Amino acid sequence: xxxxQDQELTEQTSWMLAVRDQRDRQAFARLFAFYAPRxxxxxxxxxxxxxxxxxxxxxxxxxxxxxxxxxxxxxxQVSGWIxxxxxxxxxxxARKAGRPLPEEVETETPPEADPGALxxxxxESGKLRQALAKLKPEQREVITRAYxxxxxxxxxxxxxxxxxxxxxxxxxxxxxxxxxxxxxxxxE
Amino acid sequence: MTQIAHHIPxxxxxxxxxxxxxxxxxxxxxxxxxxxxACRAALETHETLGGALMEEAPGEAVDGSLLERTLAMLDExxxxxxxxxxAPKRFGIYPGPVAEAxxxxxxxxxxxxxxVKQQILVEDGKSSVRLLYIPGGMAxxxxxxxxxxxxxxxxxxxxxxxxxxxxxxVEVADESLEHTPIADEGMDCICLAATDARLRFLSLLPRxxxxxxRI
Numbered sequence: 556x557x558x559x560q561d562q563e564l565t566e567q568t569s570w571m572l573a574v575r576d577q578r579d580r581q582a583f584a585r586l587f588a589f590y591a592p593r594x595x596x597x598x599x600x601x602x603x604x605x606x607x608x609x610x611x612x613x614x615x616x617x618x619x620x621x622x623x624x625x626x627x628x629x630x631x632q633v634s635g636w637i638x639x640x641x642x643x644x645x646x647x648x649a650r651k652a653g654r655p656l657p658e659e660v661e662t663e664t665p666p667e668a669d670p671g672a673l674x675x676x677x678x679e680s681g682k683l684r685q686a687l688a689k690l691k692p693e694q695r696e697v698i699t700r701a702y703x704x705x706x707x708x709x710x711x712x713x714x715x716x717x718x719x720x721x722x723x724x725x726x727x728x729x730x731x732x733x734x735x736x737x738x739x740x741x742x743e
Numbered sequence: 744m745t746q747i748a749h750h751i752p753x754x755x756x757x758x759x760x761x762x763x764x765x766x767x768x769x770x771x772x773x774x775x776x777x778x779x780x781a782c783r784a785a786l787e788t789h790e791t792l793g794g795a796l797m798e799e800a801p802g803e804a805v806d807g808s809l810l811e812r813t814l815a816m817l818d819e820x821x822x823x824x825x826x827x828x829x830a831p832k833r834f835g836i837y838p839g840p841v842a843e844a845x846x847x848x849x850x851x852x853x854x855x856x857x858x859v860k861q862q863i864l865v866e867d868g869k870s871s872v873r874l875l876y877i878p879g880g881m882a883x884x885x886x887x888x889x890x891x892x893x894x895x896x897x898x899x900x901x902x903x904x905x906x907x908x909x910x911x912x913v914e915v916a917d918e919s920l921e922h923t924p925i926a927d928e929g930m931d932c933i934c935l936a937a938t939d940a941r942l943r944f945l946s947l948l949p950r951x952x953x954x955x956x957r958i
Contacts, residue, residue, distance in 0.1 A: 580814065587810050592802030599803050601762070609805055613813050614822070621821040631787065635794030642762040642793075646769075652865065655769045655840035657776040657783065659830035684795055702761045702793040703800055 575623040629672035749912035760789035767870040773840035899932035
C-alpha cells in the first residue's frame with residue numbers, strides 16, 4: 556500500500572492490513588479493542604450468556620489472526636469479514652455436524668491489491684452507512700434485529716411492507732459490483 | 744460452467760448470513776453459493792450490511808484479561824473449528840459442503856424404489872438433507888410438500904410443471920406446489936434435496952412406500 560492509498564483507508568482496514576502483511580500485534584490489539592465488544596454484543600443479542608460469548612469472541616479474534624492472509628479489502632470491509640467469522644463460529648457451535656460453509660473462490664494469498672475496487676467498496680460502504688443513518692428508528696430496528704438479533708422468518712415476512720428501498724438499492728449496487736469482481740477473478 | 748437460472752431466494756441468503764436459516768437449508772445454500780457467483784456476491788453484500796450494523800451497535804464490555812489471554816494464544820496452532828478451518832473442497836460433482844458431509848467419498852446409494860436411489864446426509868426429526876439419484880427419463884412420483892423443500896441439481900437435469908433445472912439450479916417448493924419432477928433423458932440426474940417436513944405423496948402406492956423411502 557502506498558502512503559497515498561493509506562490516507563483513504565479506515566483505521567480498521569489499516570489495522571487489518573498491518574496484521575495481514577506485518578503480523579503486527581499492536582494492530583491486532585487495536586482490532587481487538589474495537590471489535591471484541593461489538594462481536595460480544597451481537598452474540599449476546601442472539602441469546603448467548605456473557606461467558607460463552609467471550610469464548611466465541613476469543614475464537615473469532617484468533618481466527619482473524621490466523622486467516623488474515625485471506626482478507627481482501629477490495630472485497631470485504633473488516634466489519635463484514637469479522638461478522639461472517641463470528642456467525643460461522645456461533646452457528647458451528649449450535650450444529651452437531653458443524654456449519655456447512657461454501658467453497659472459497661481461488662485467489663492469491665494475500666489477494667492482489669486492487670486500489671480501484673478498494674476505493675469503490677469503501678465509497679459504497681460509506682453510502683450504505685448514510686442510508687442506514689437516514690432510516691426511521693422502527694425501520695432501523697427491524698434491520699438490526701434481522702442481522703444482529705434473532706428475528707424469525709415469520710416476523711420478517713410481516714415486516715416486508717416497510718419502505719426499505721434505499722437499503723435494498725444499496726444491496727443491489729453492491730451485488731452488481733461484487734458480481735463483476737468475482738467474474739474477473741474467475742477469468743484470471 | 745453452465746448458466747444457472749434458478750437461484751436461492753435473497754431472503755434465504757440474508758438469513759444464512761445472519762445465522763438464522765434452519766439447519767436443513769444451510770447445506771443447499773452453501774452448495775449453491777459454491778457454484779453461483781451472483782449468489783456469492785449477494786451473500787457477501789448481506790455480510791457487509793451485517794458488519795456495518797455490528798460496527799454501529801452498542802457493544803458489551805469484555806473481561807479486562809481477554810485481550811492478554813488471546814495475545815498469548817496467537818502463536819498456537821488454530822483450533823479445528825469453523826471459525827478457523829479452511830473452506831471445504833469440491834469432490835467430483837459434489838460441491839465442498841456436500842463433499843464434506845460425504846467425507847470426500849462417493850455416496851453409498853440405497854435403492855429407494857422405481858430405480859431411484861438415495862443417501863441421507865442429515866436427518867433430524869422431520870427435517871432431512873439427502874442426495875437423490877434419478878435415472879435419465881425417470882419420474883419421481885407426484886408429491887406435494889409440508890413446509891419447504893429445496894432441490895439443487897448436481898448432475899444432469901430435471902423438469903417439472905414449473906420449469907427446467909440443470910446443474911446448480913435450485914427449485915424452491917412449498918405447500919402450494921404439487922409436482923412431478925422428471926429427469927431429462929440421457930445423463931442420470933443427481934440432486935441435493937433438503938426438506939423441513941415429510942413429503943406428502945398424492946397417490947396411494949407411493950404413500951405406502953414413504954416410510955421406506957424416508958422422504
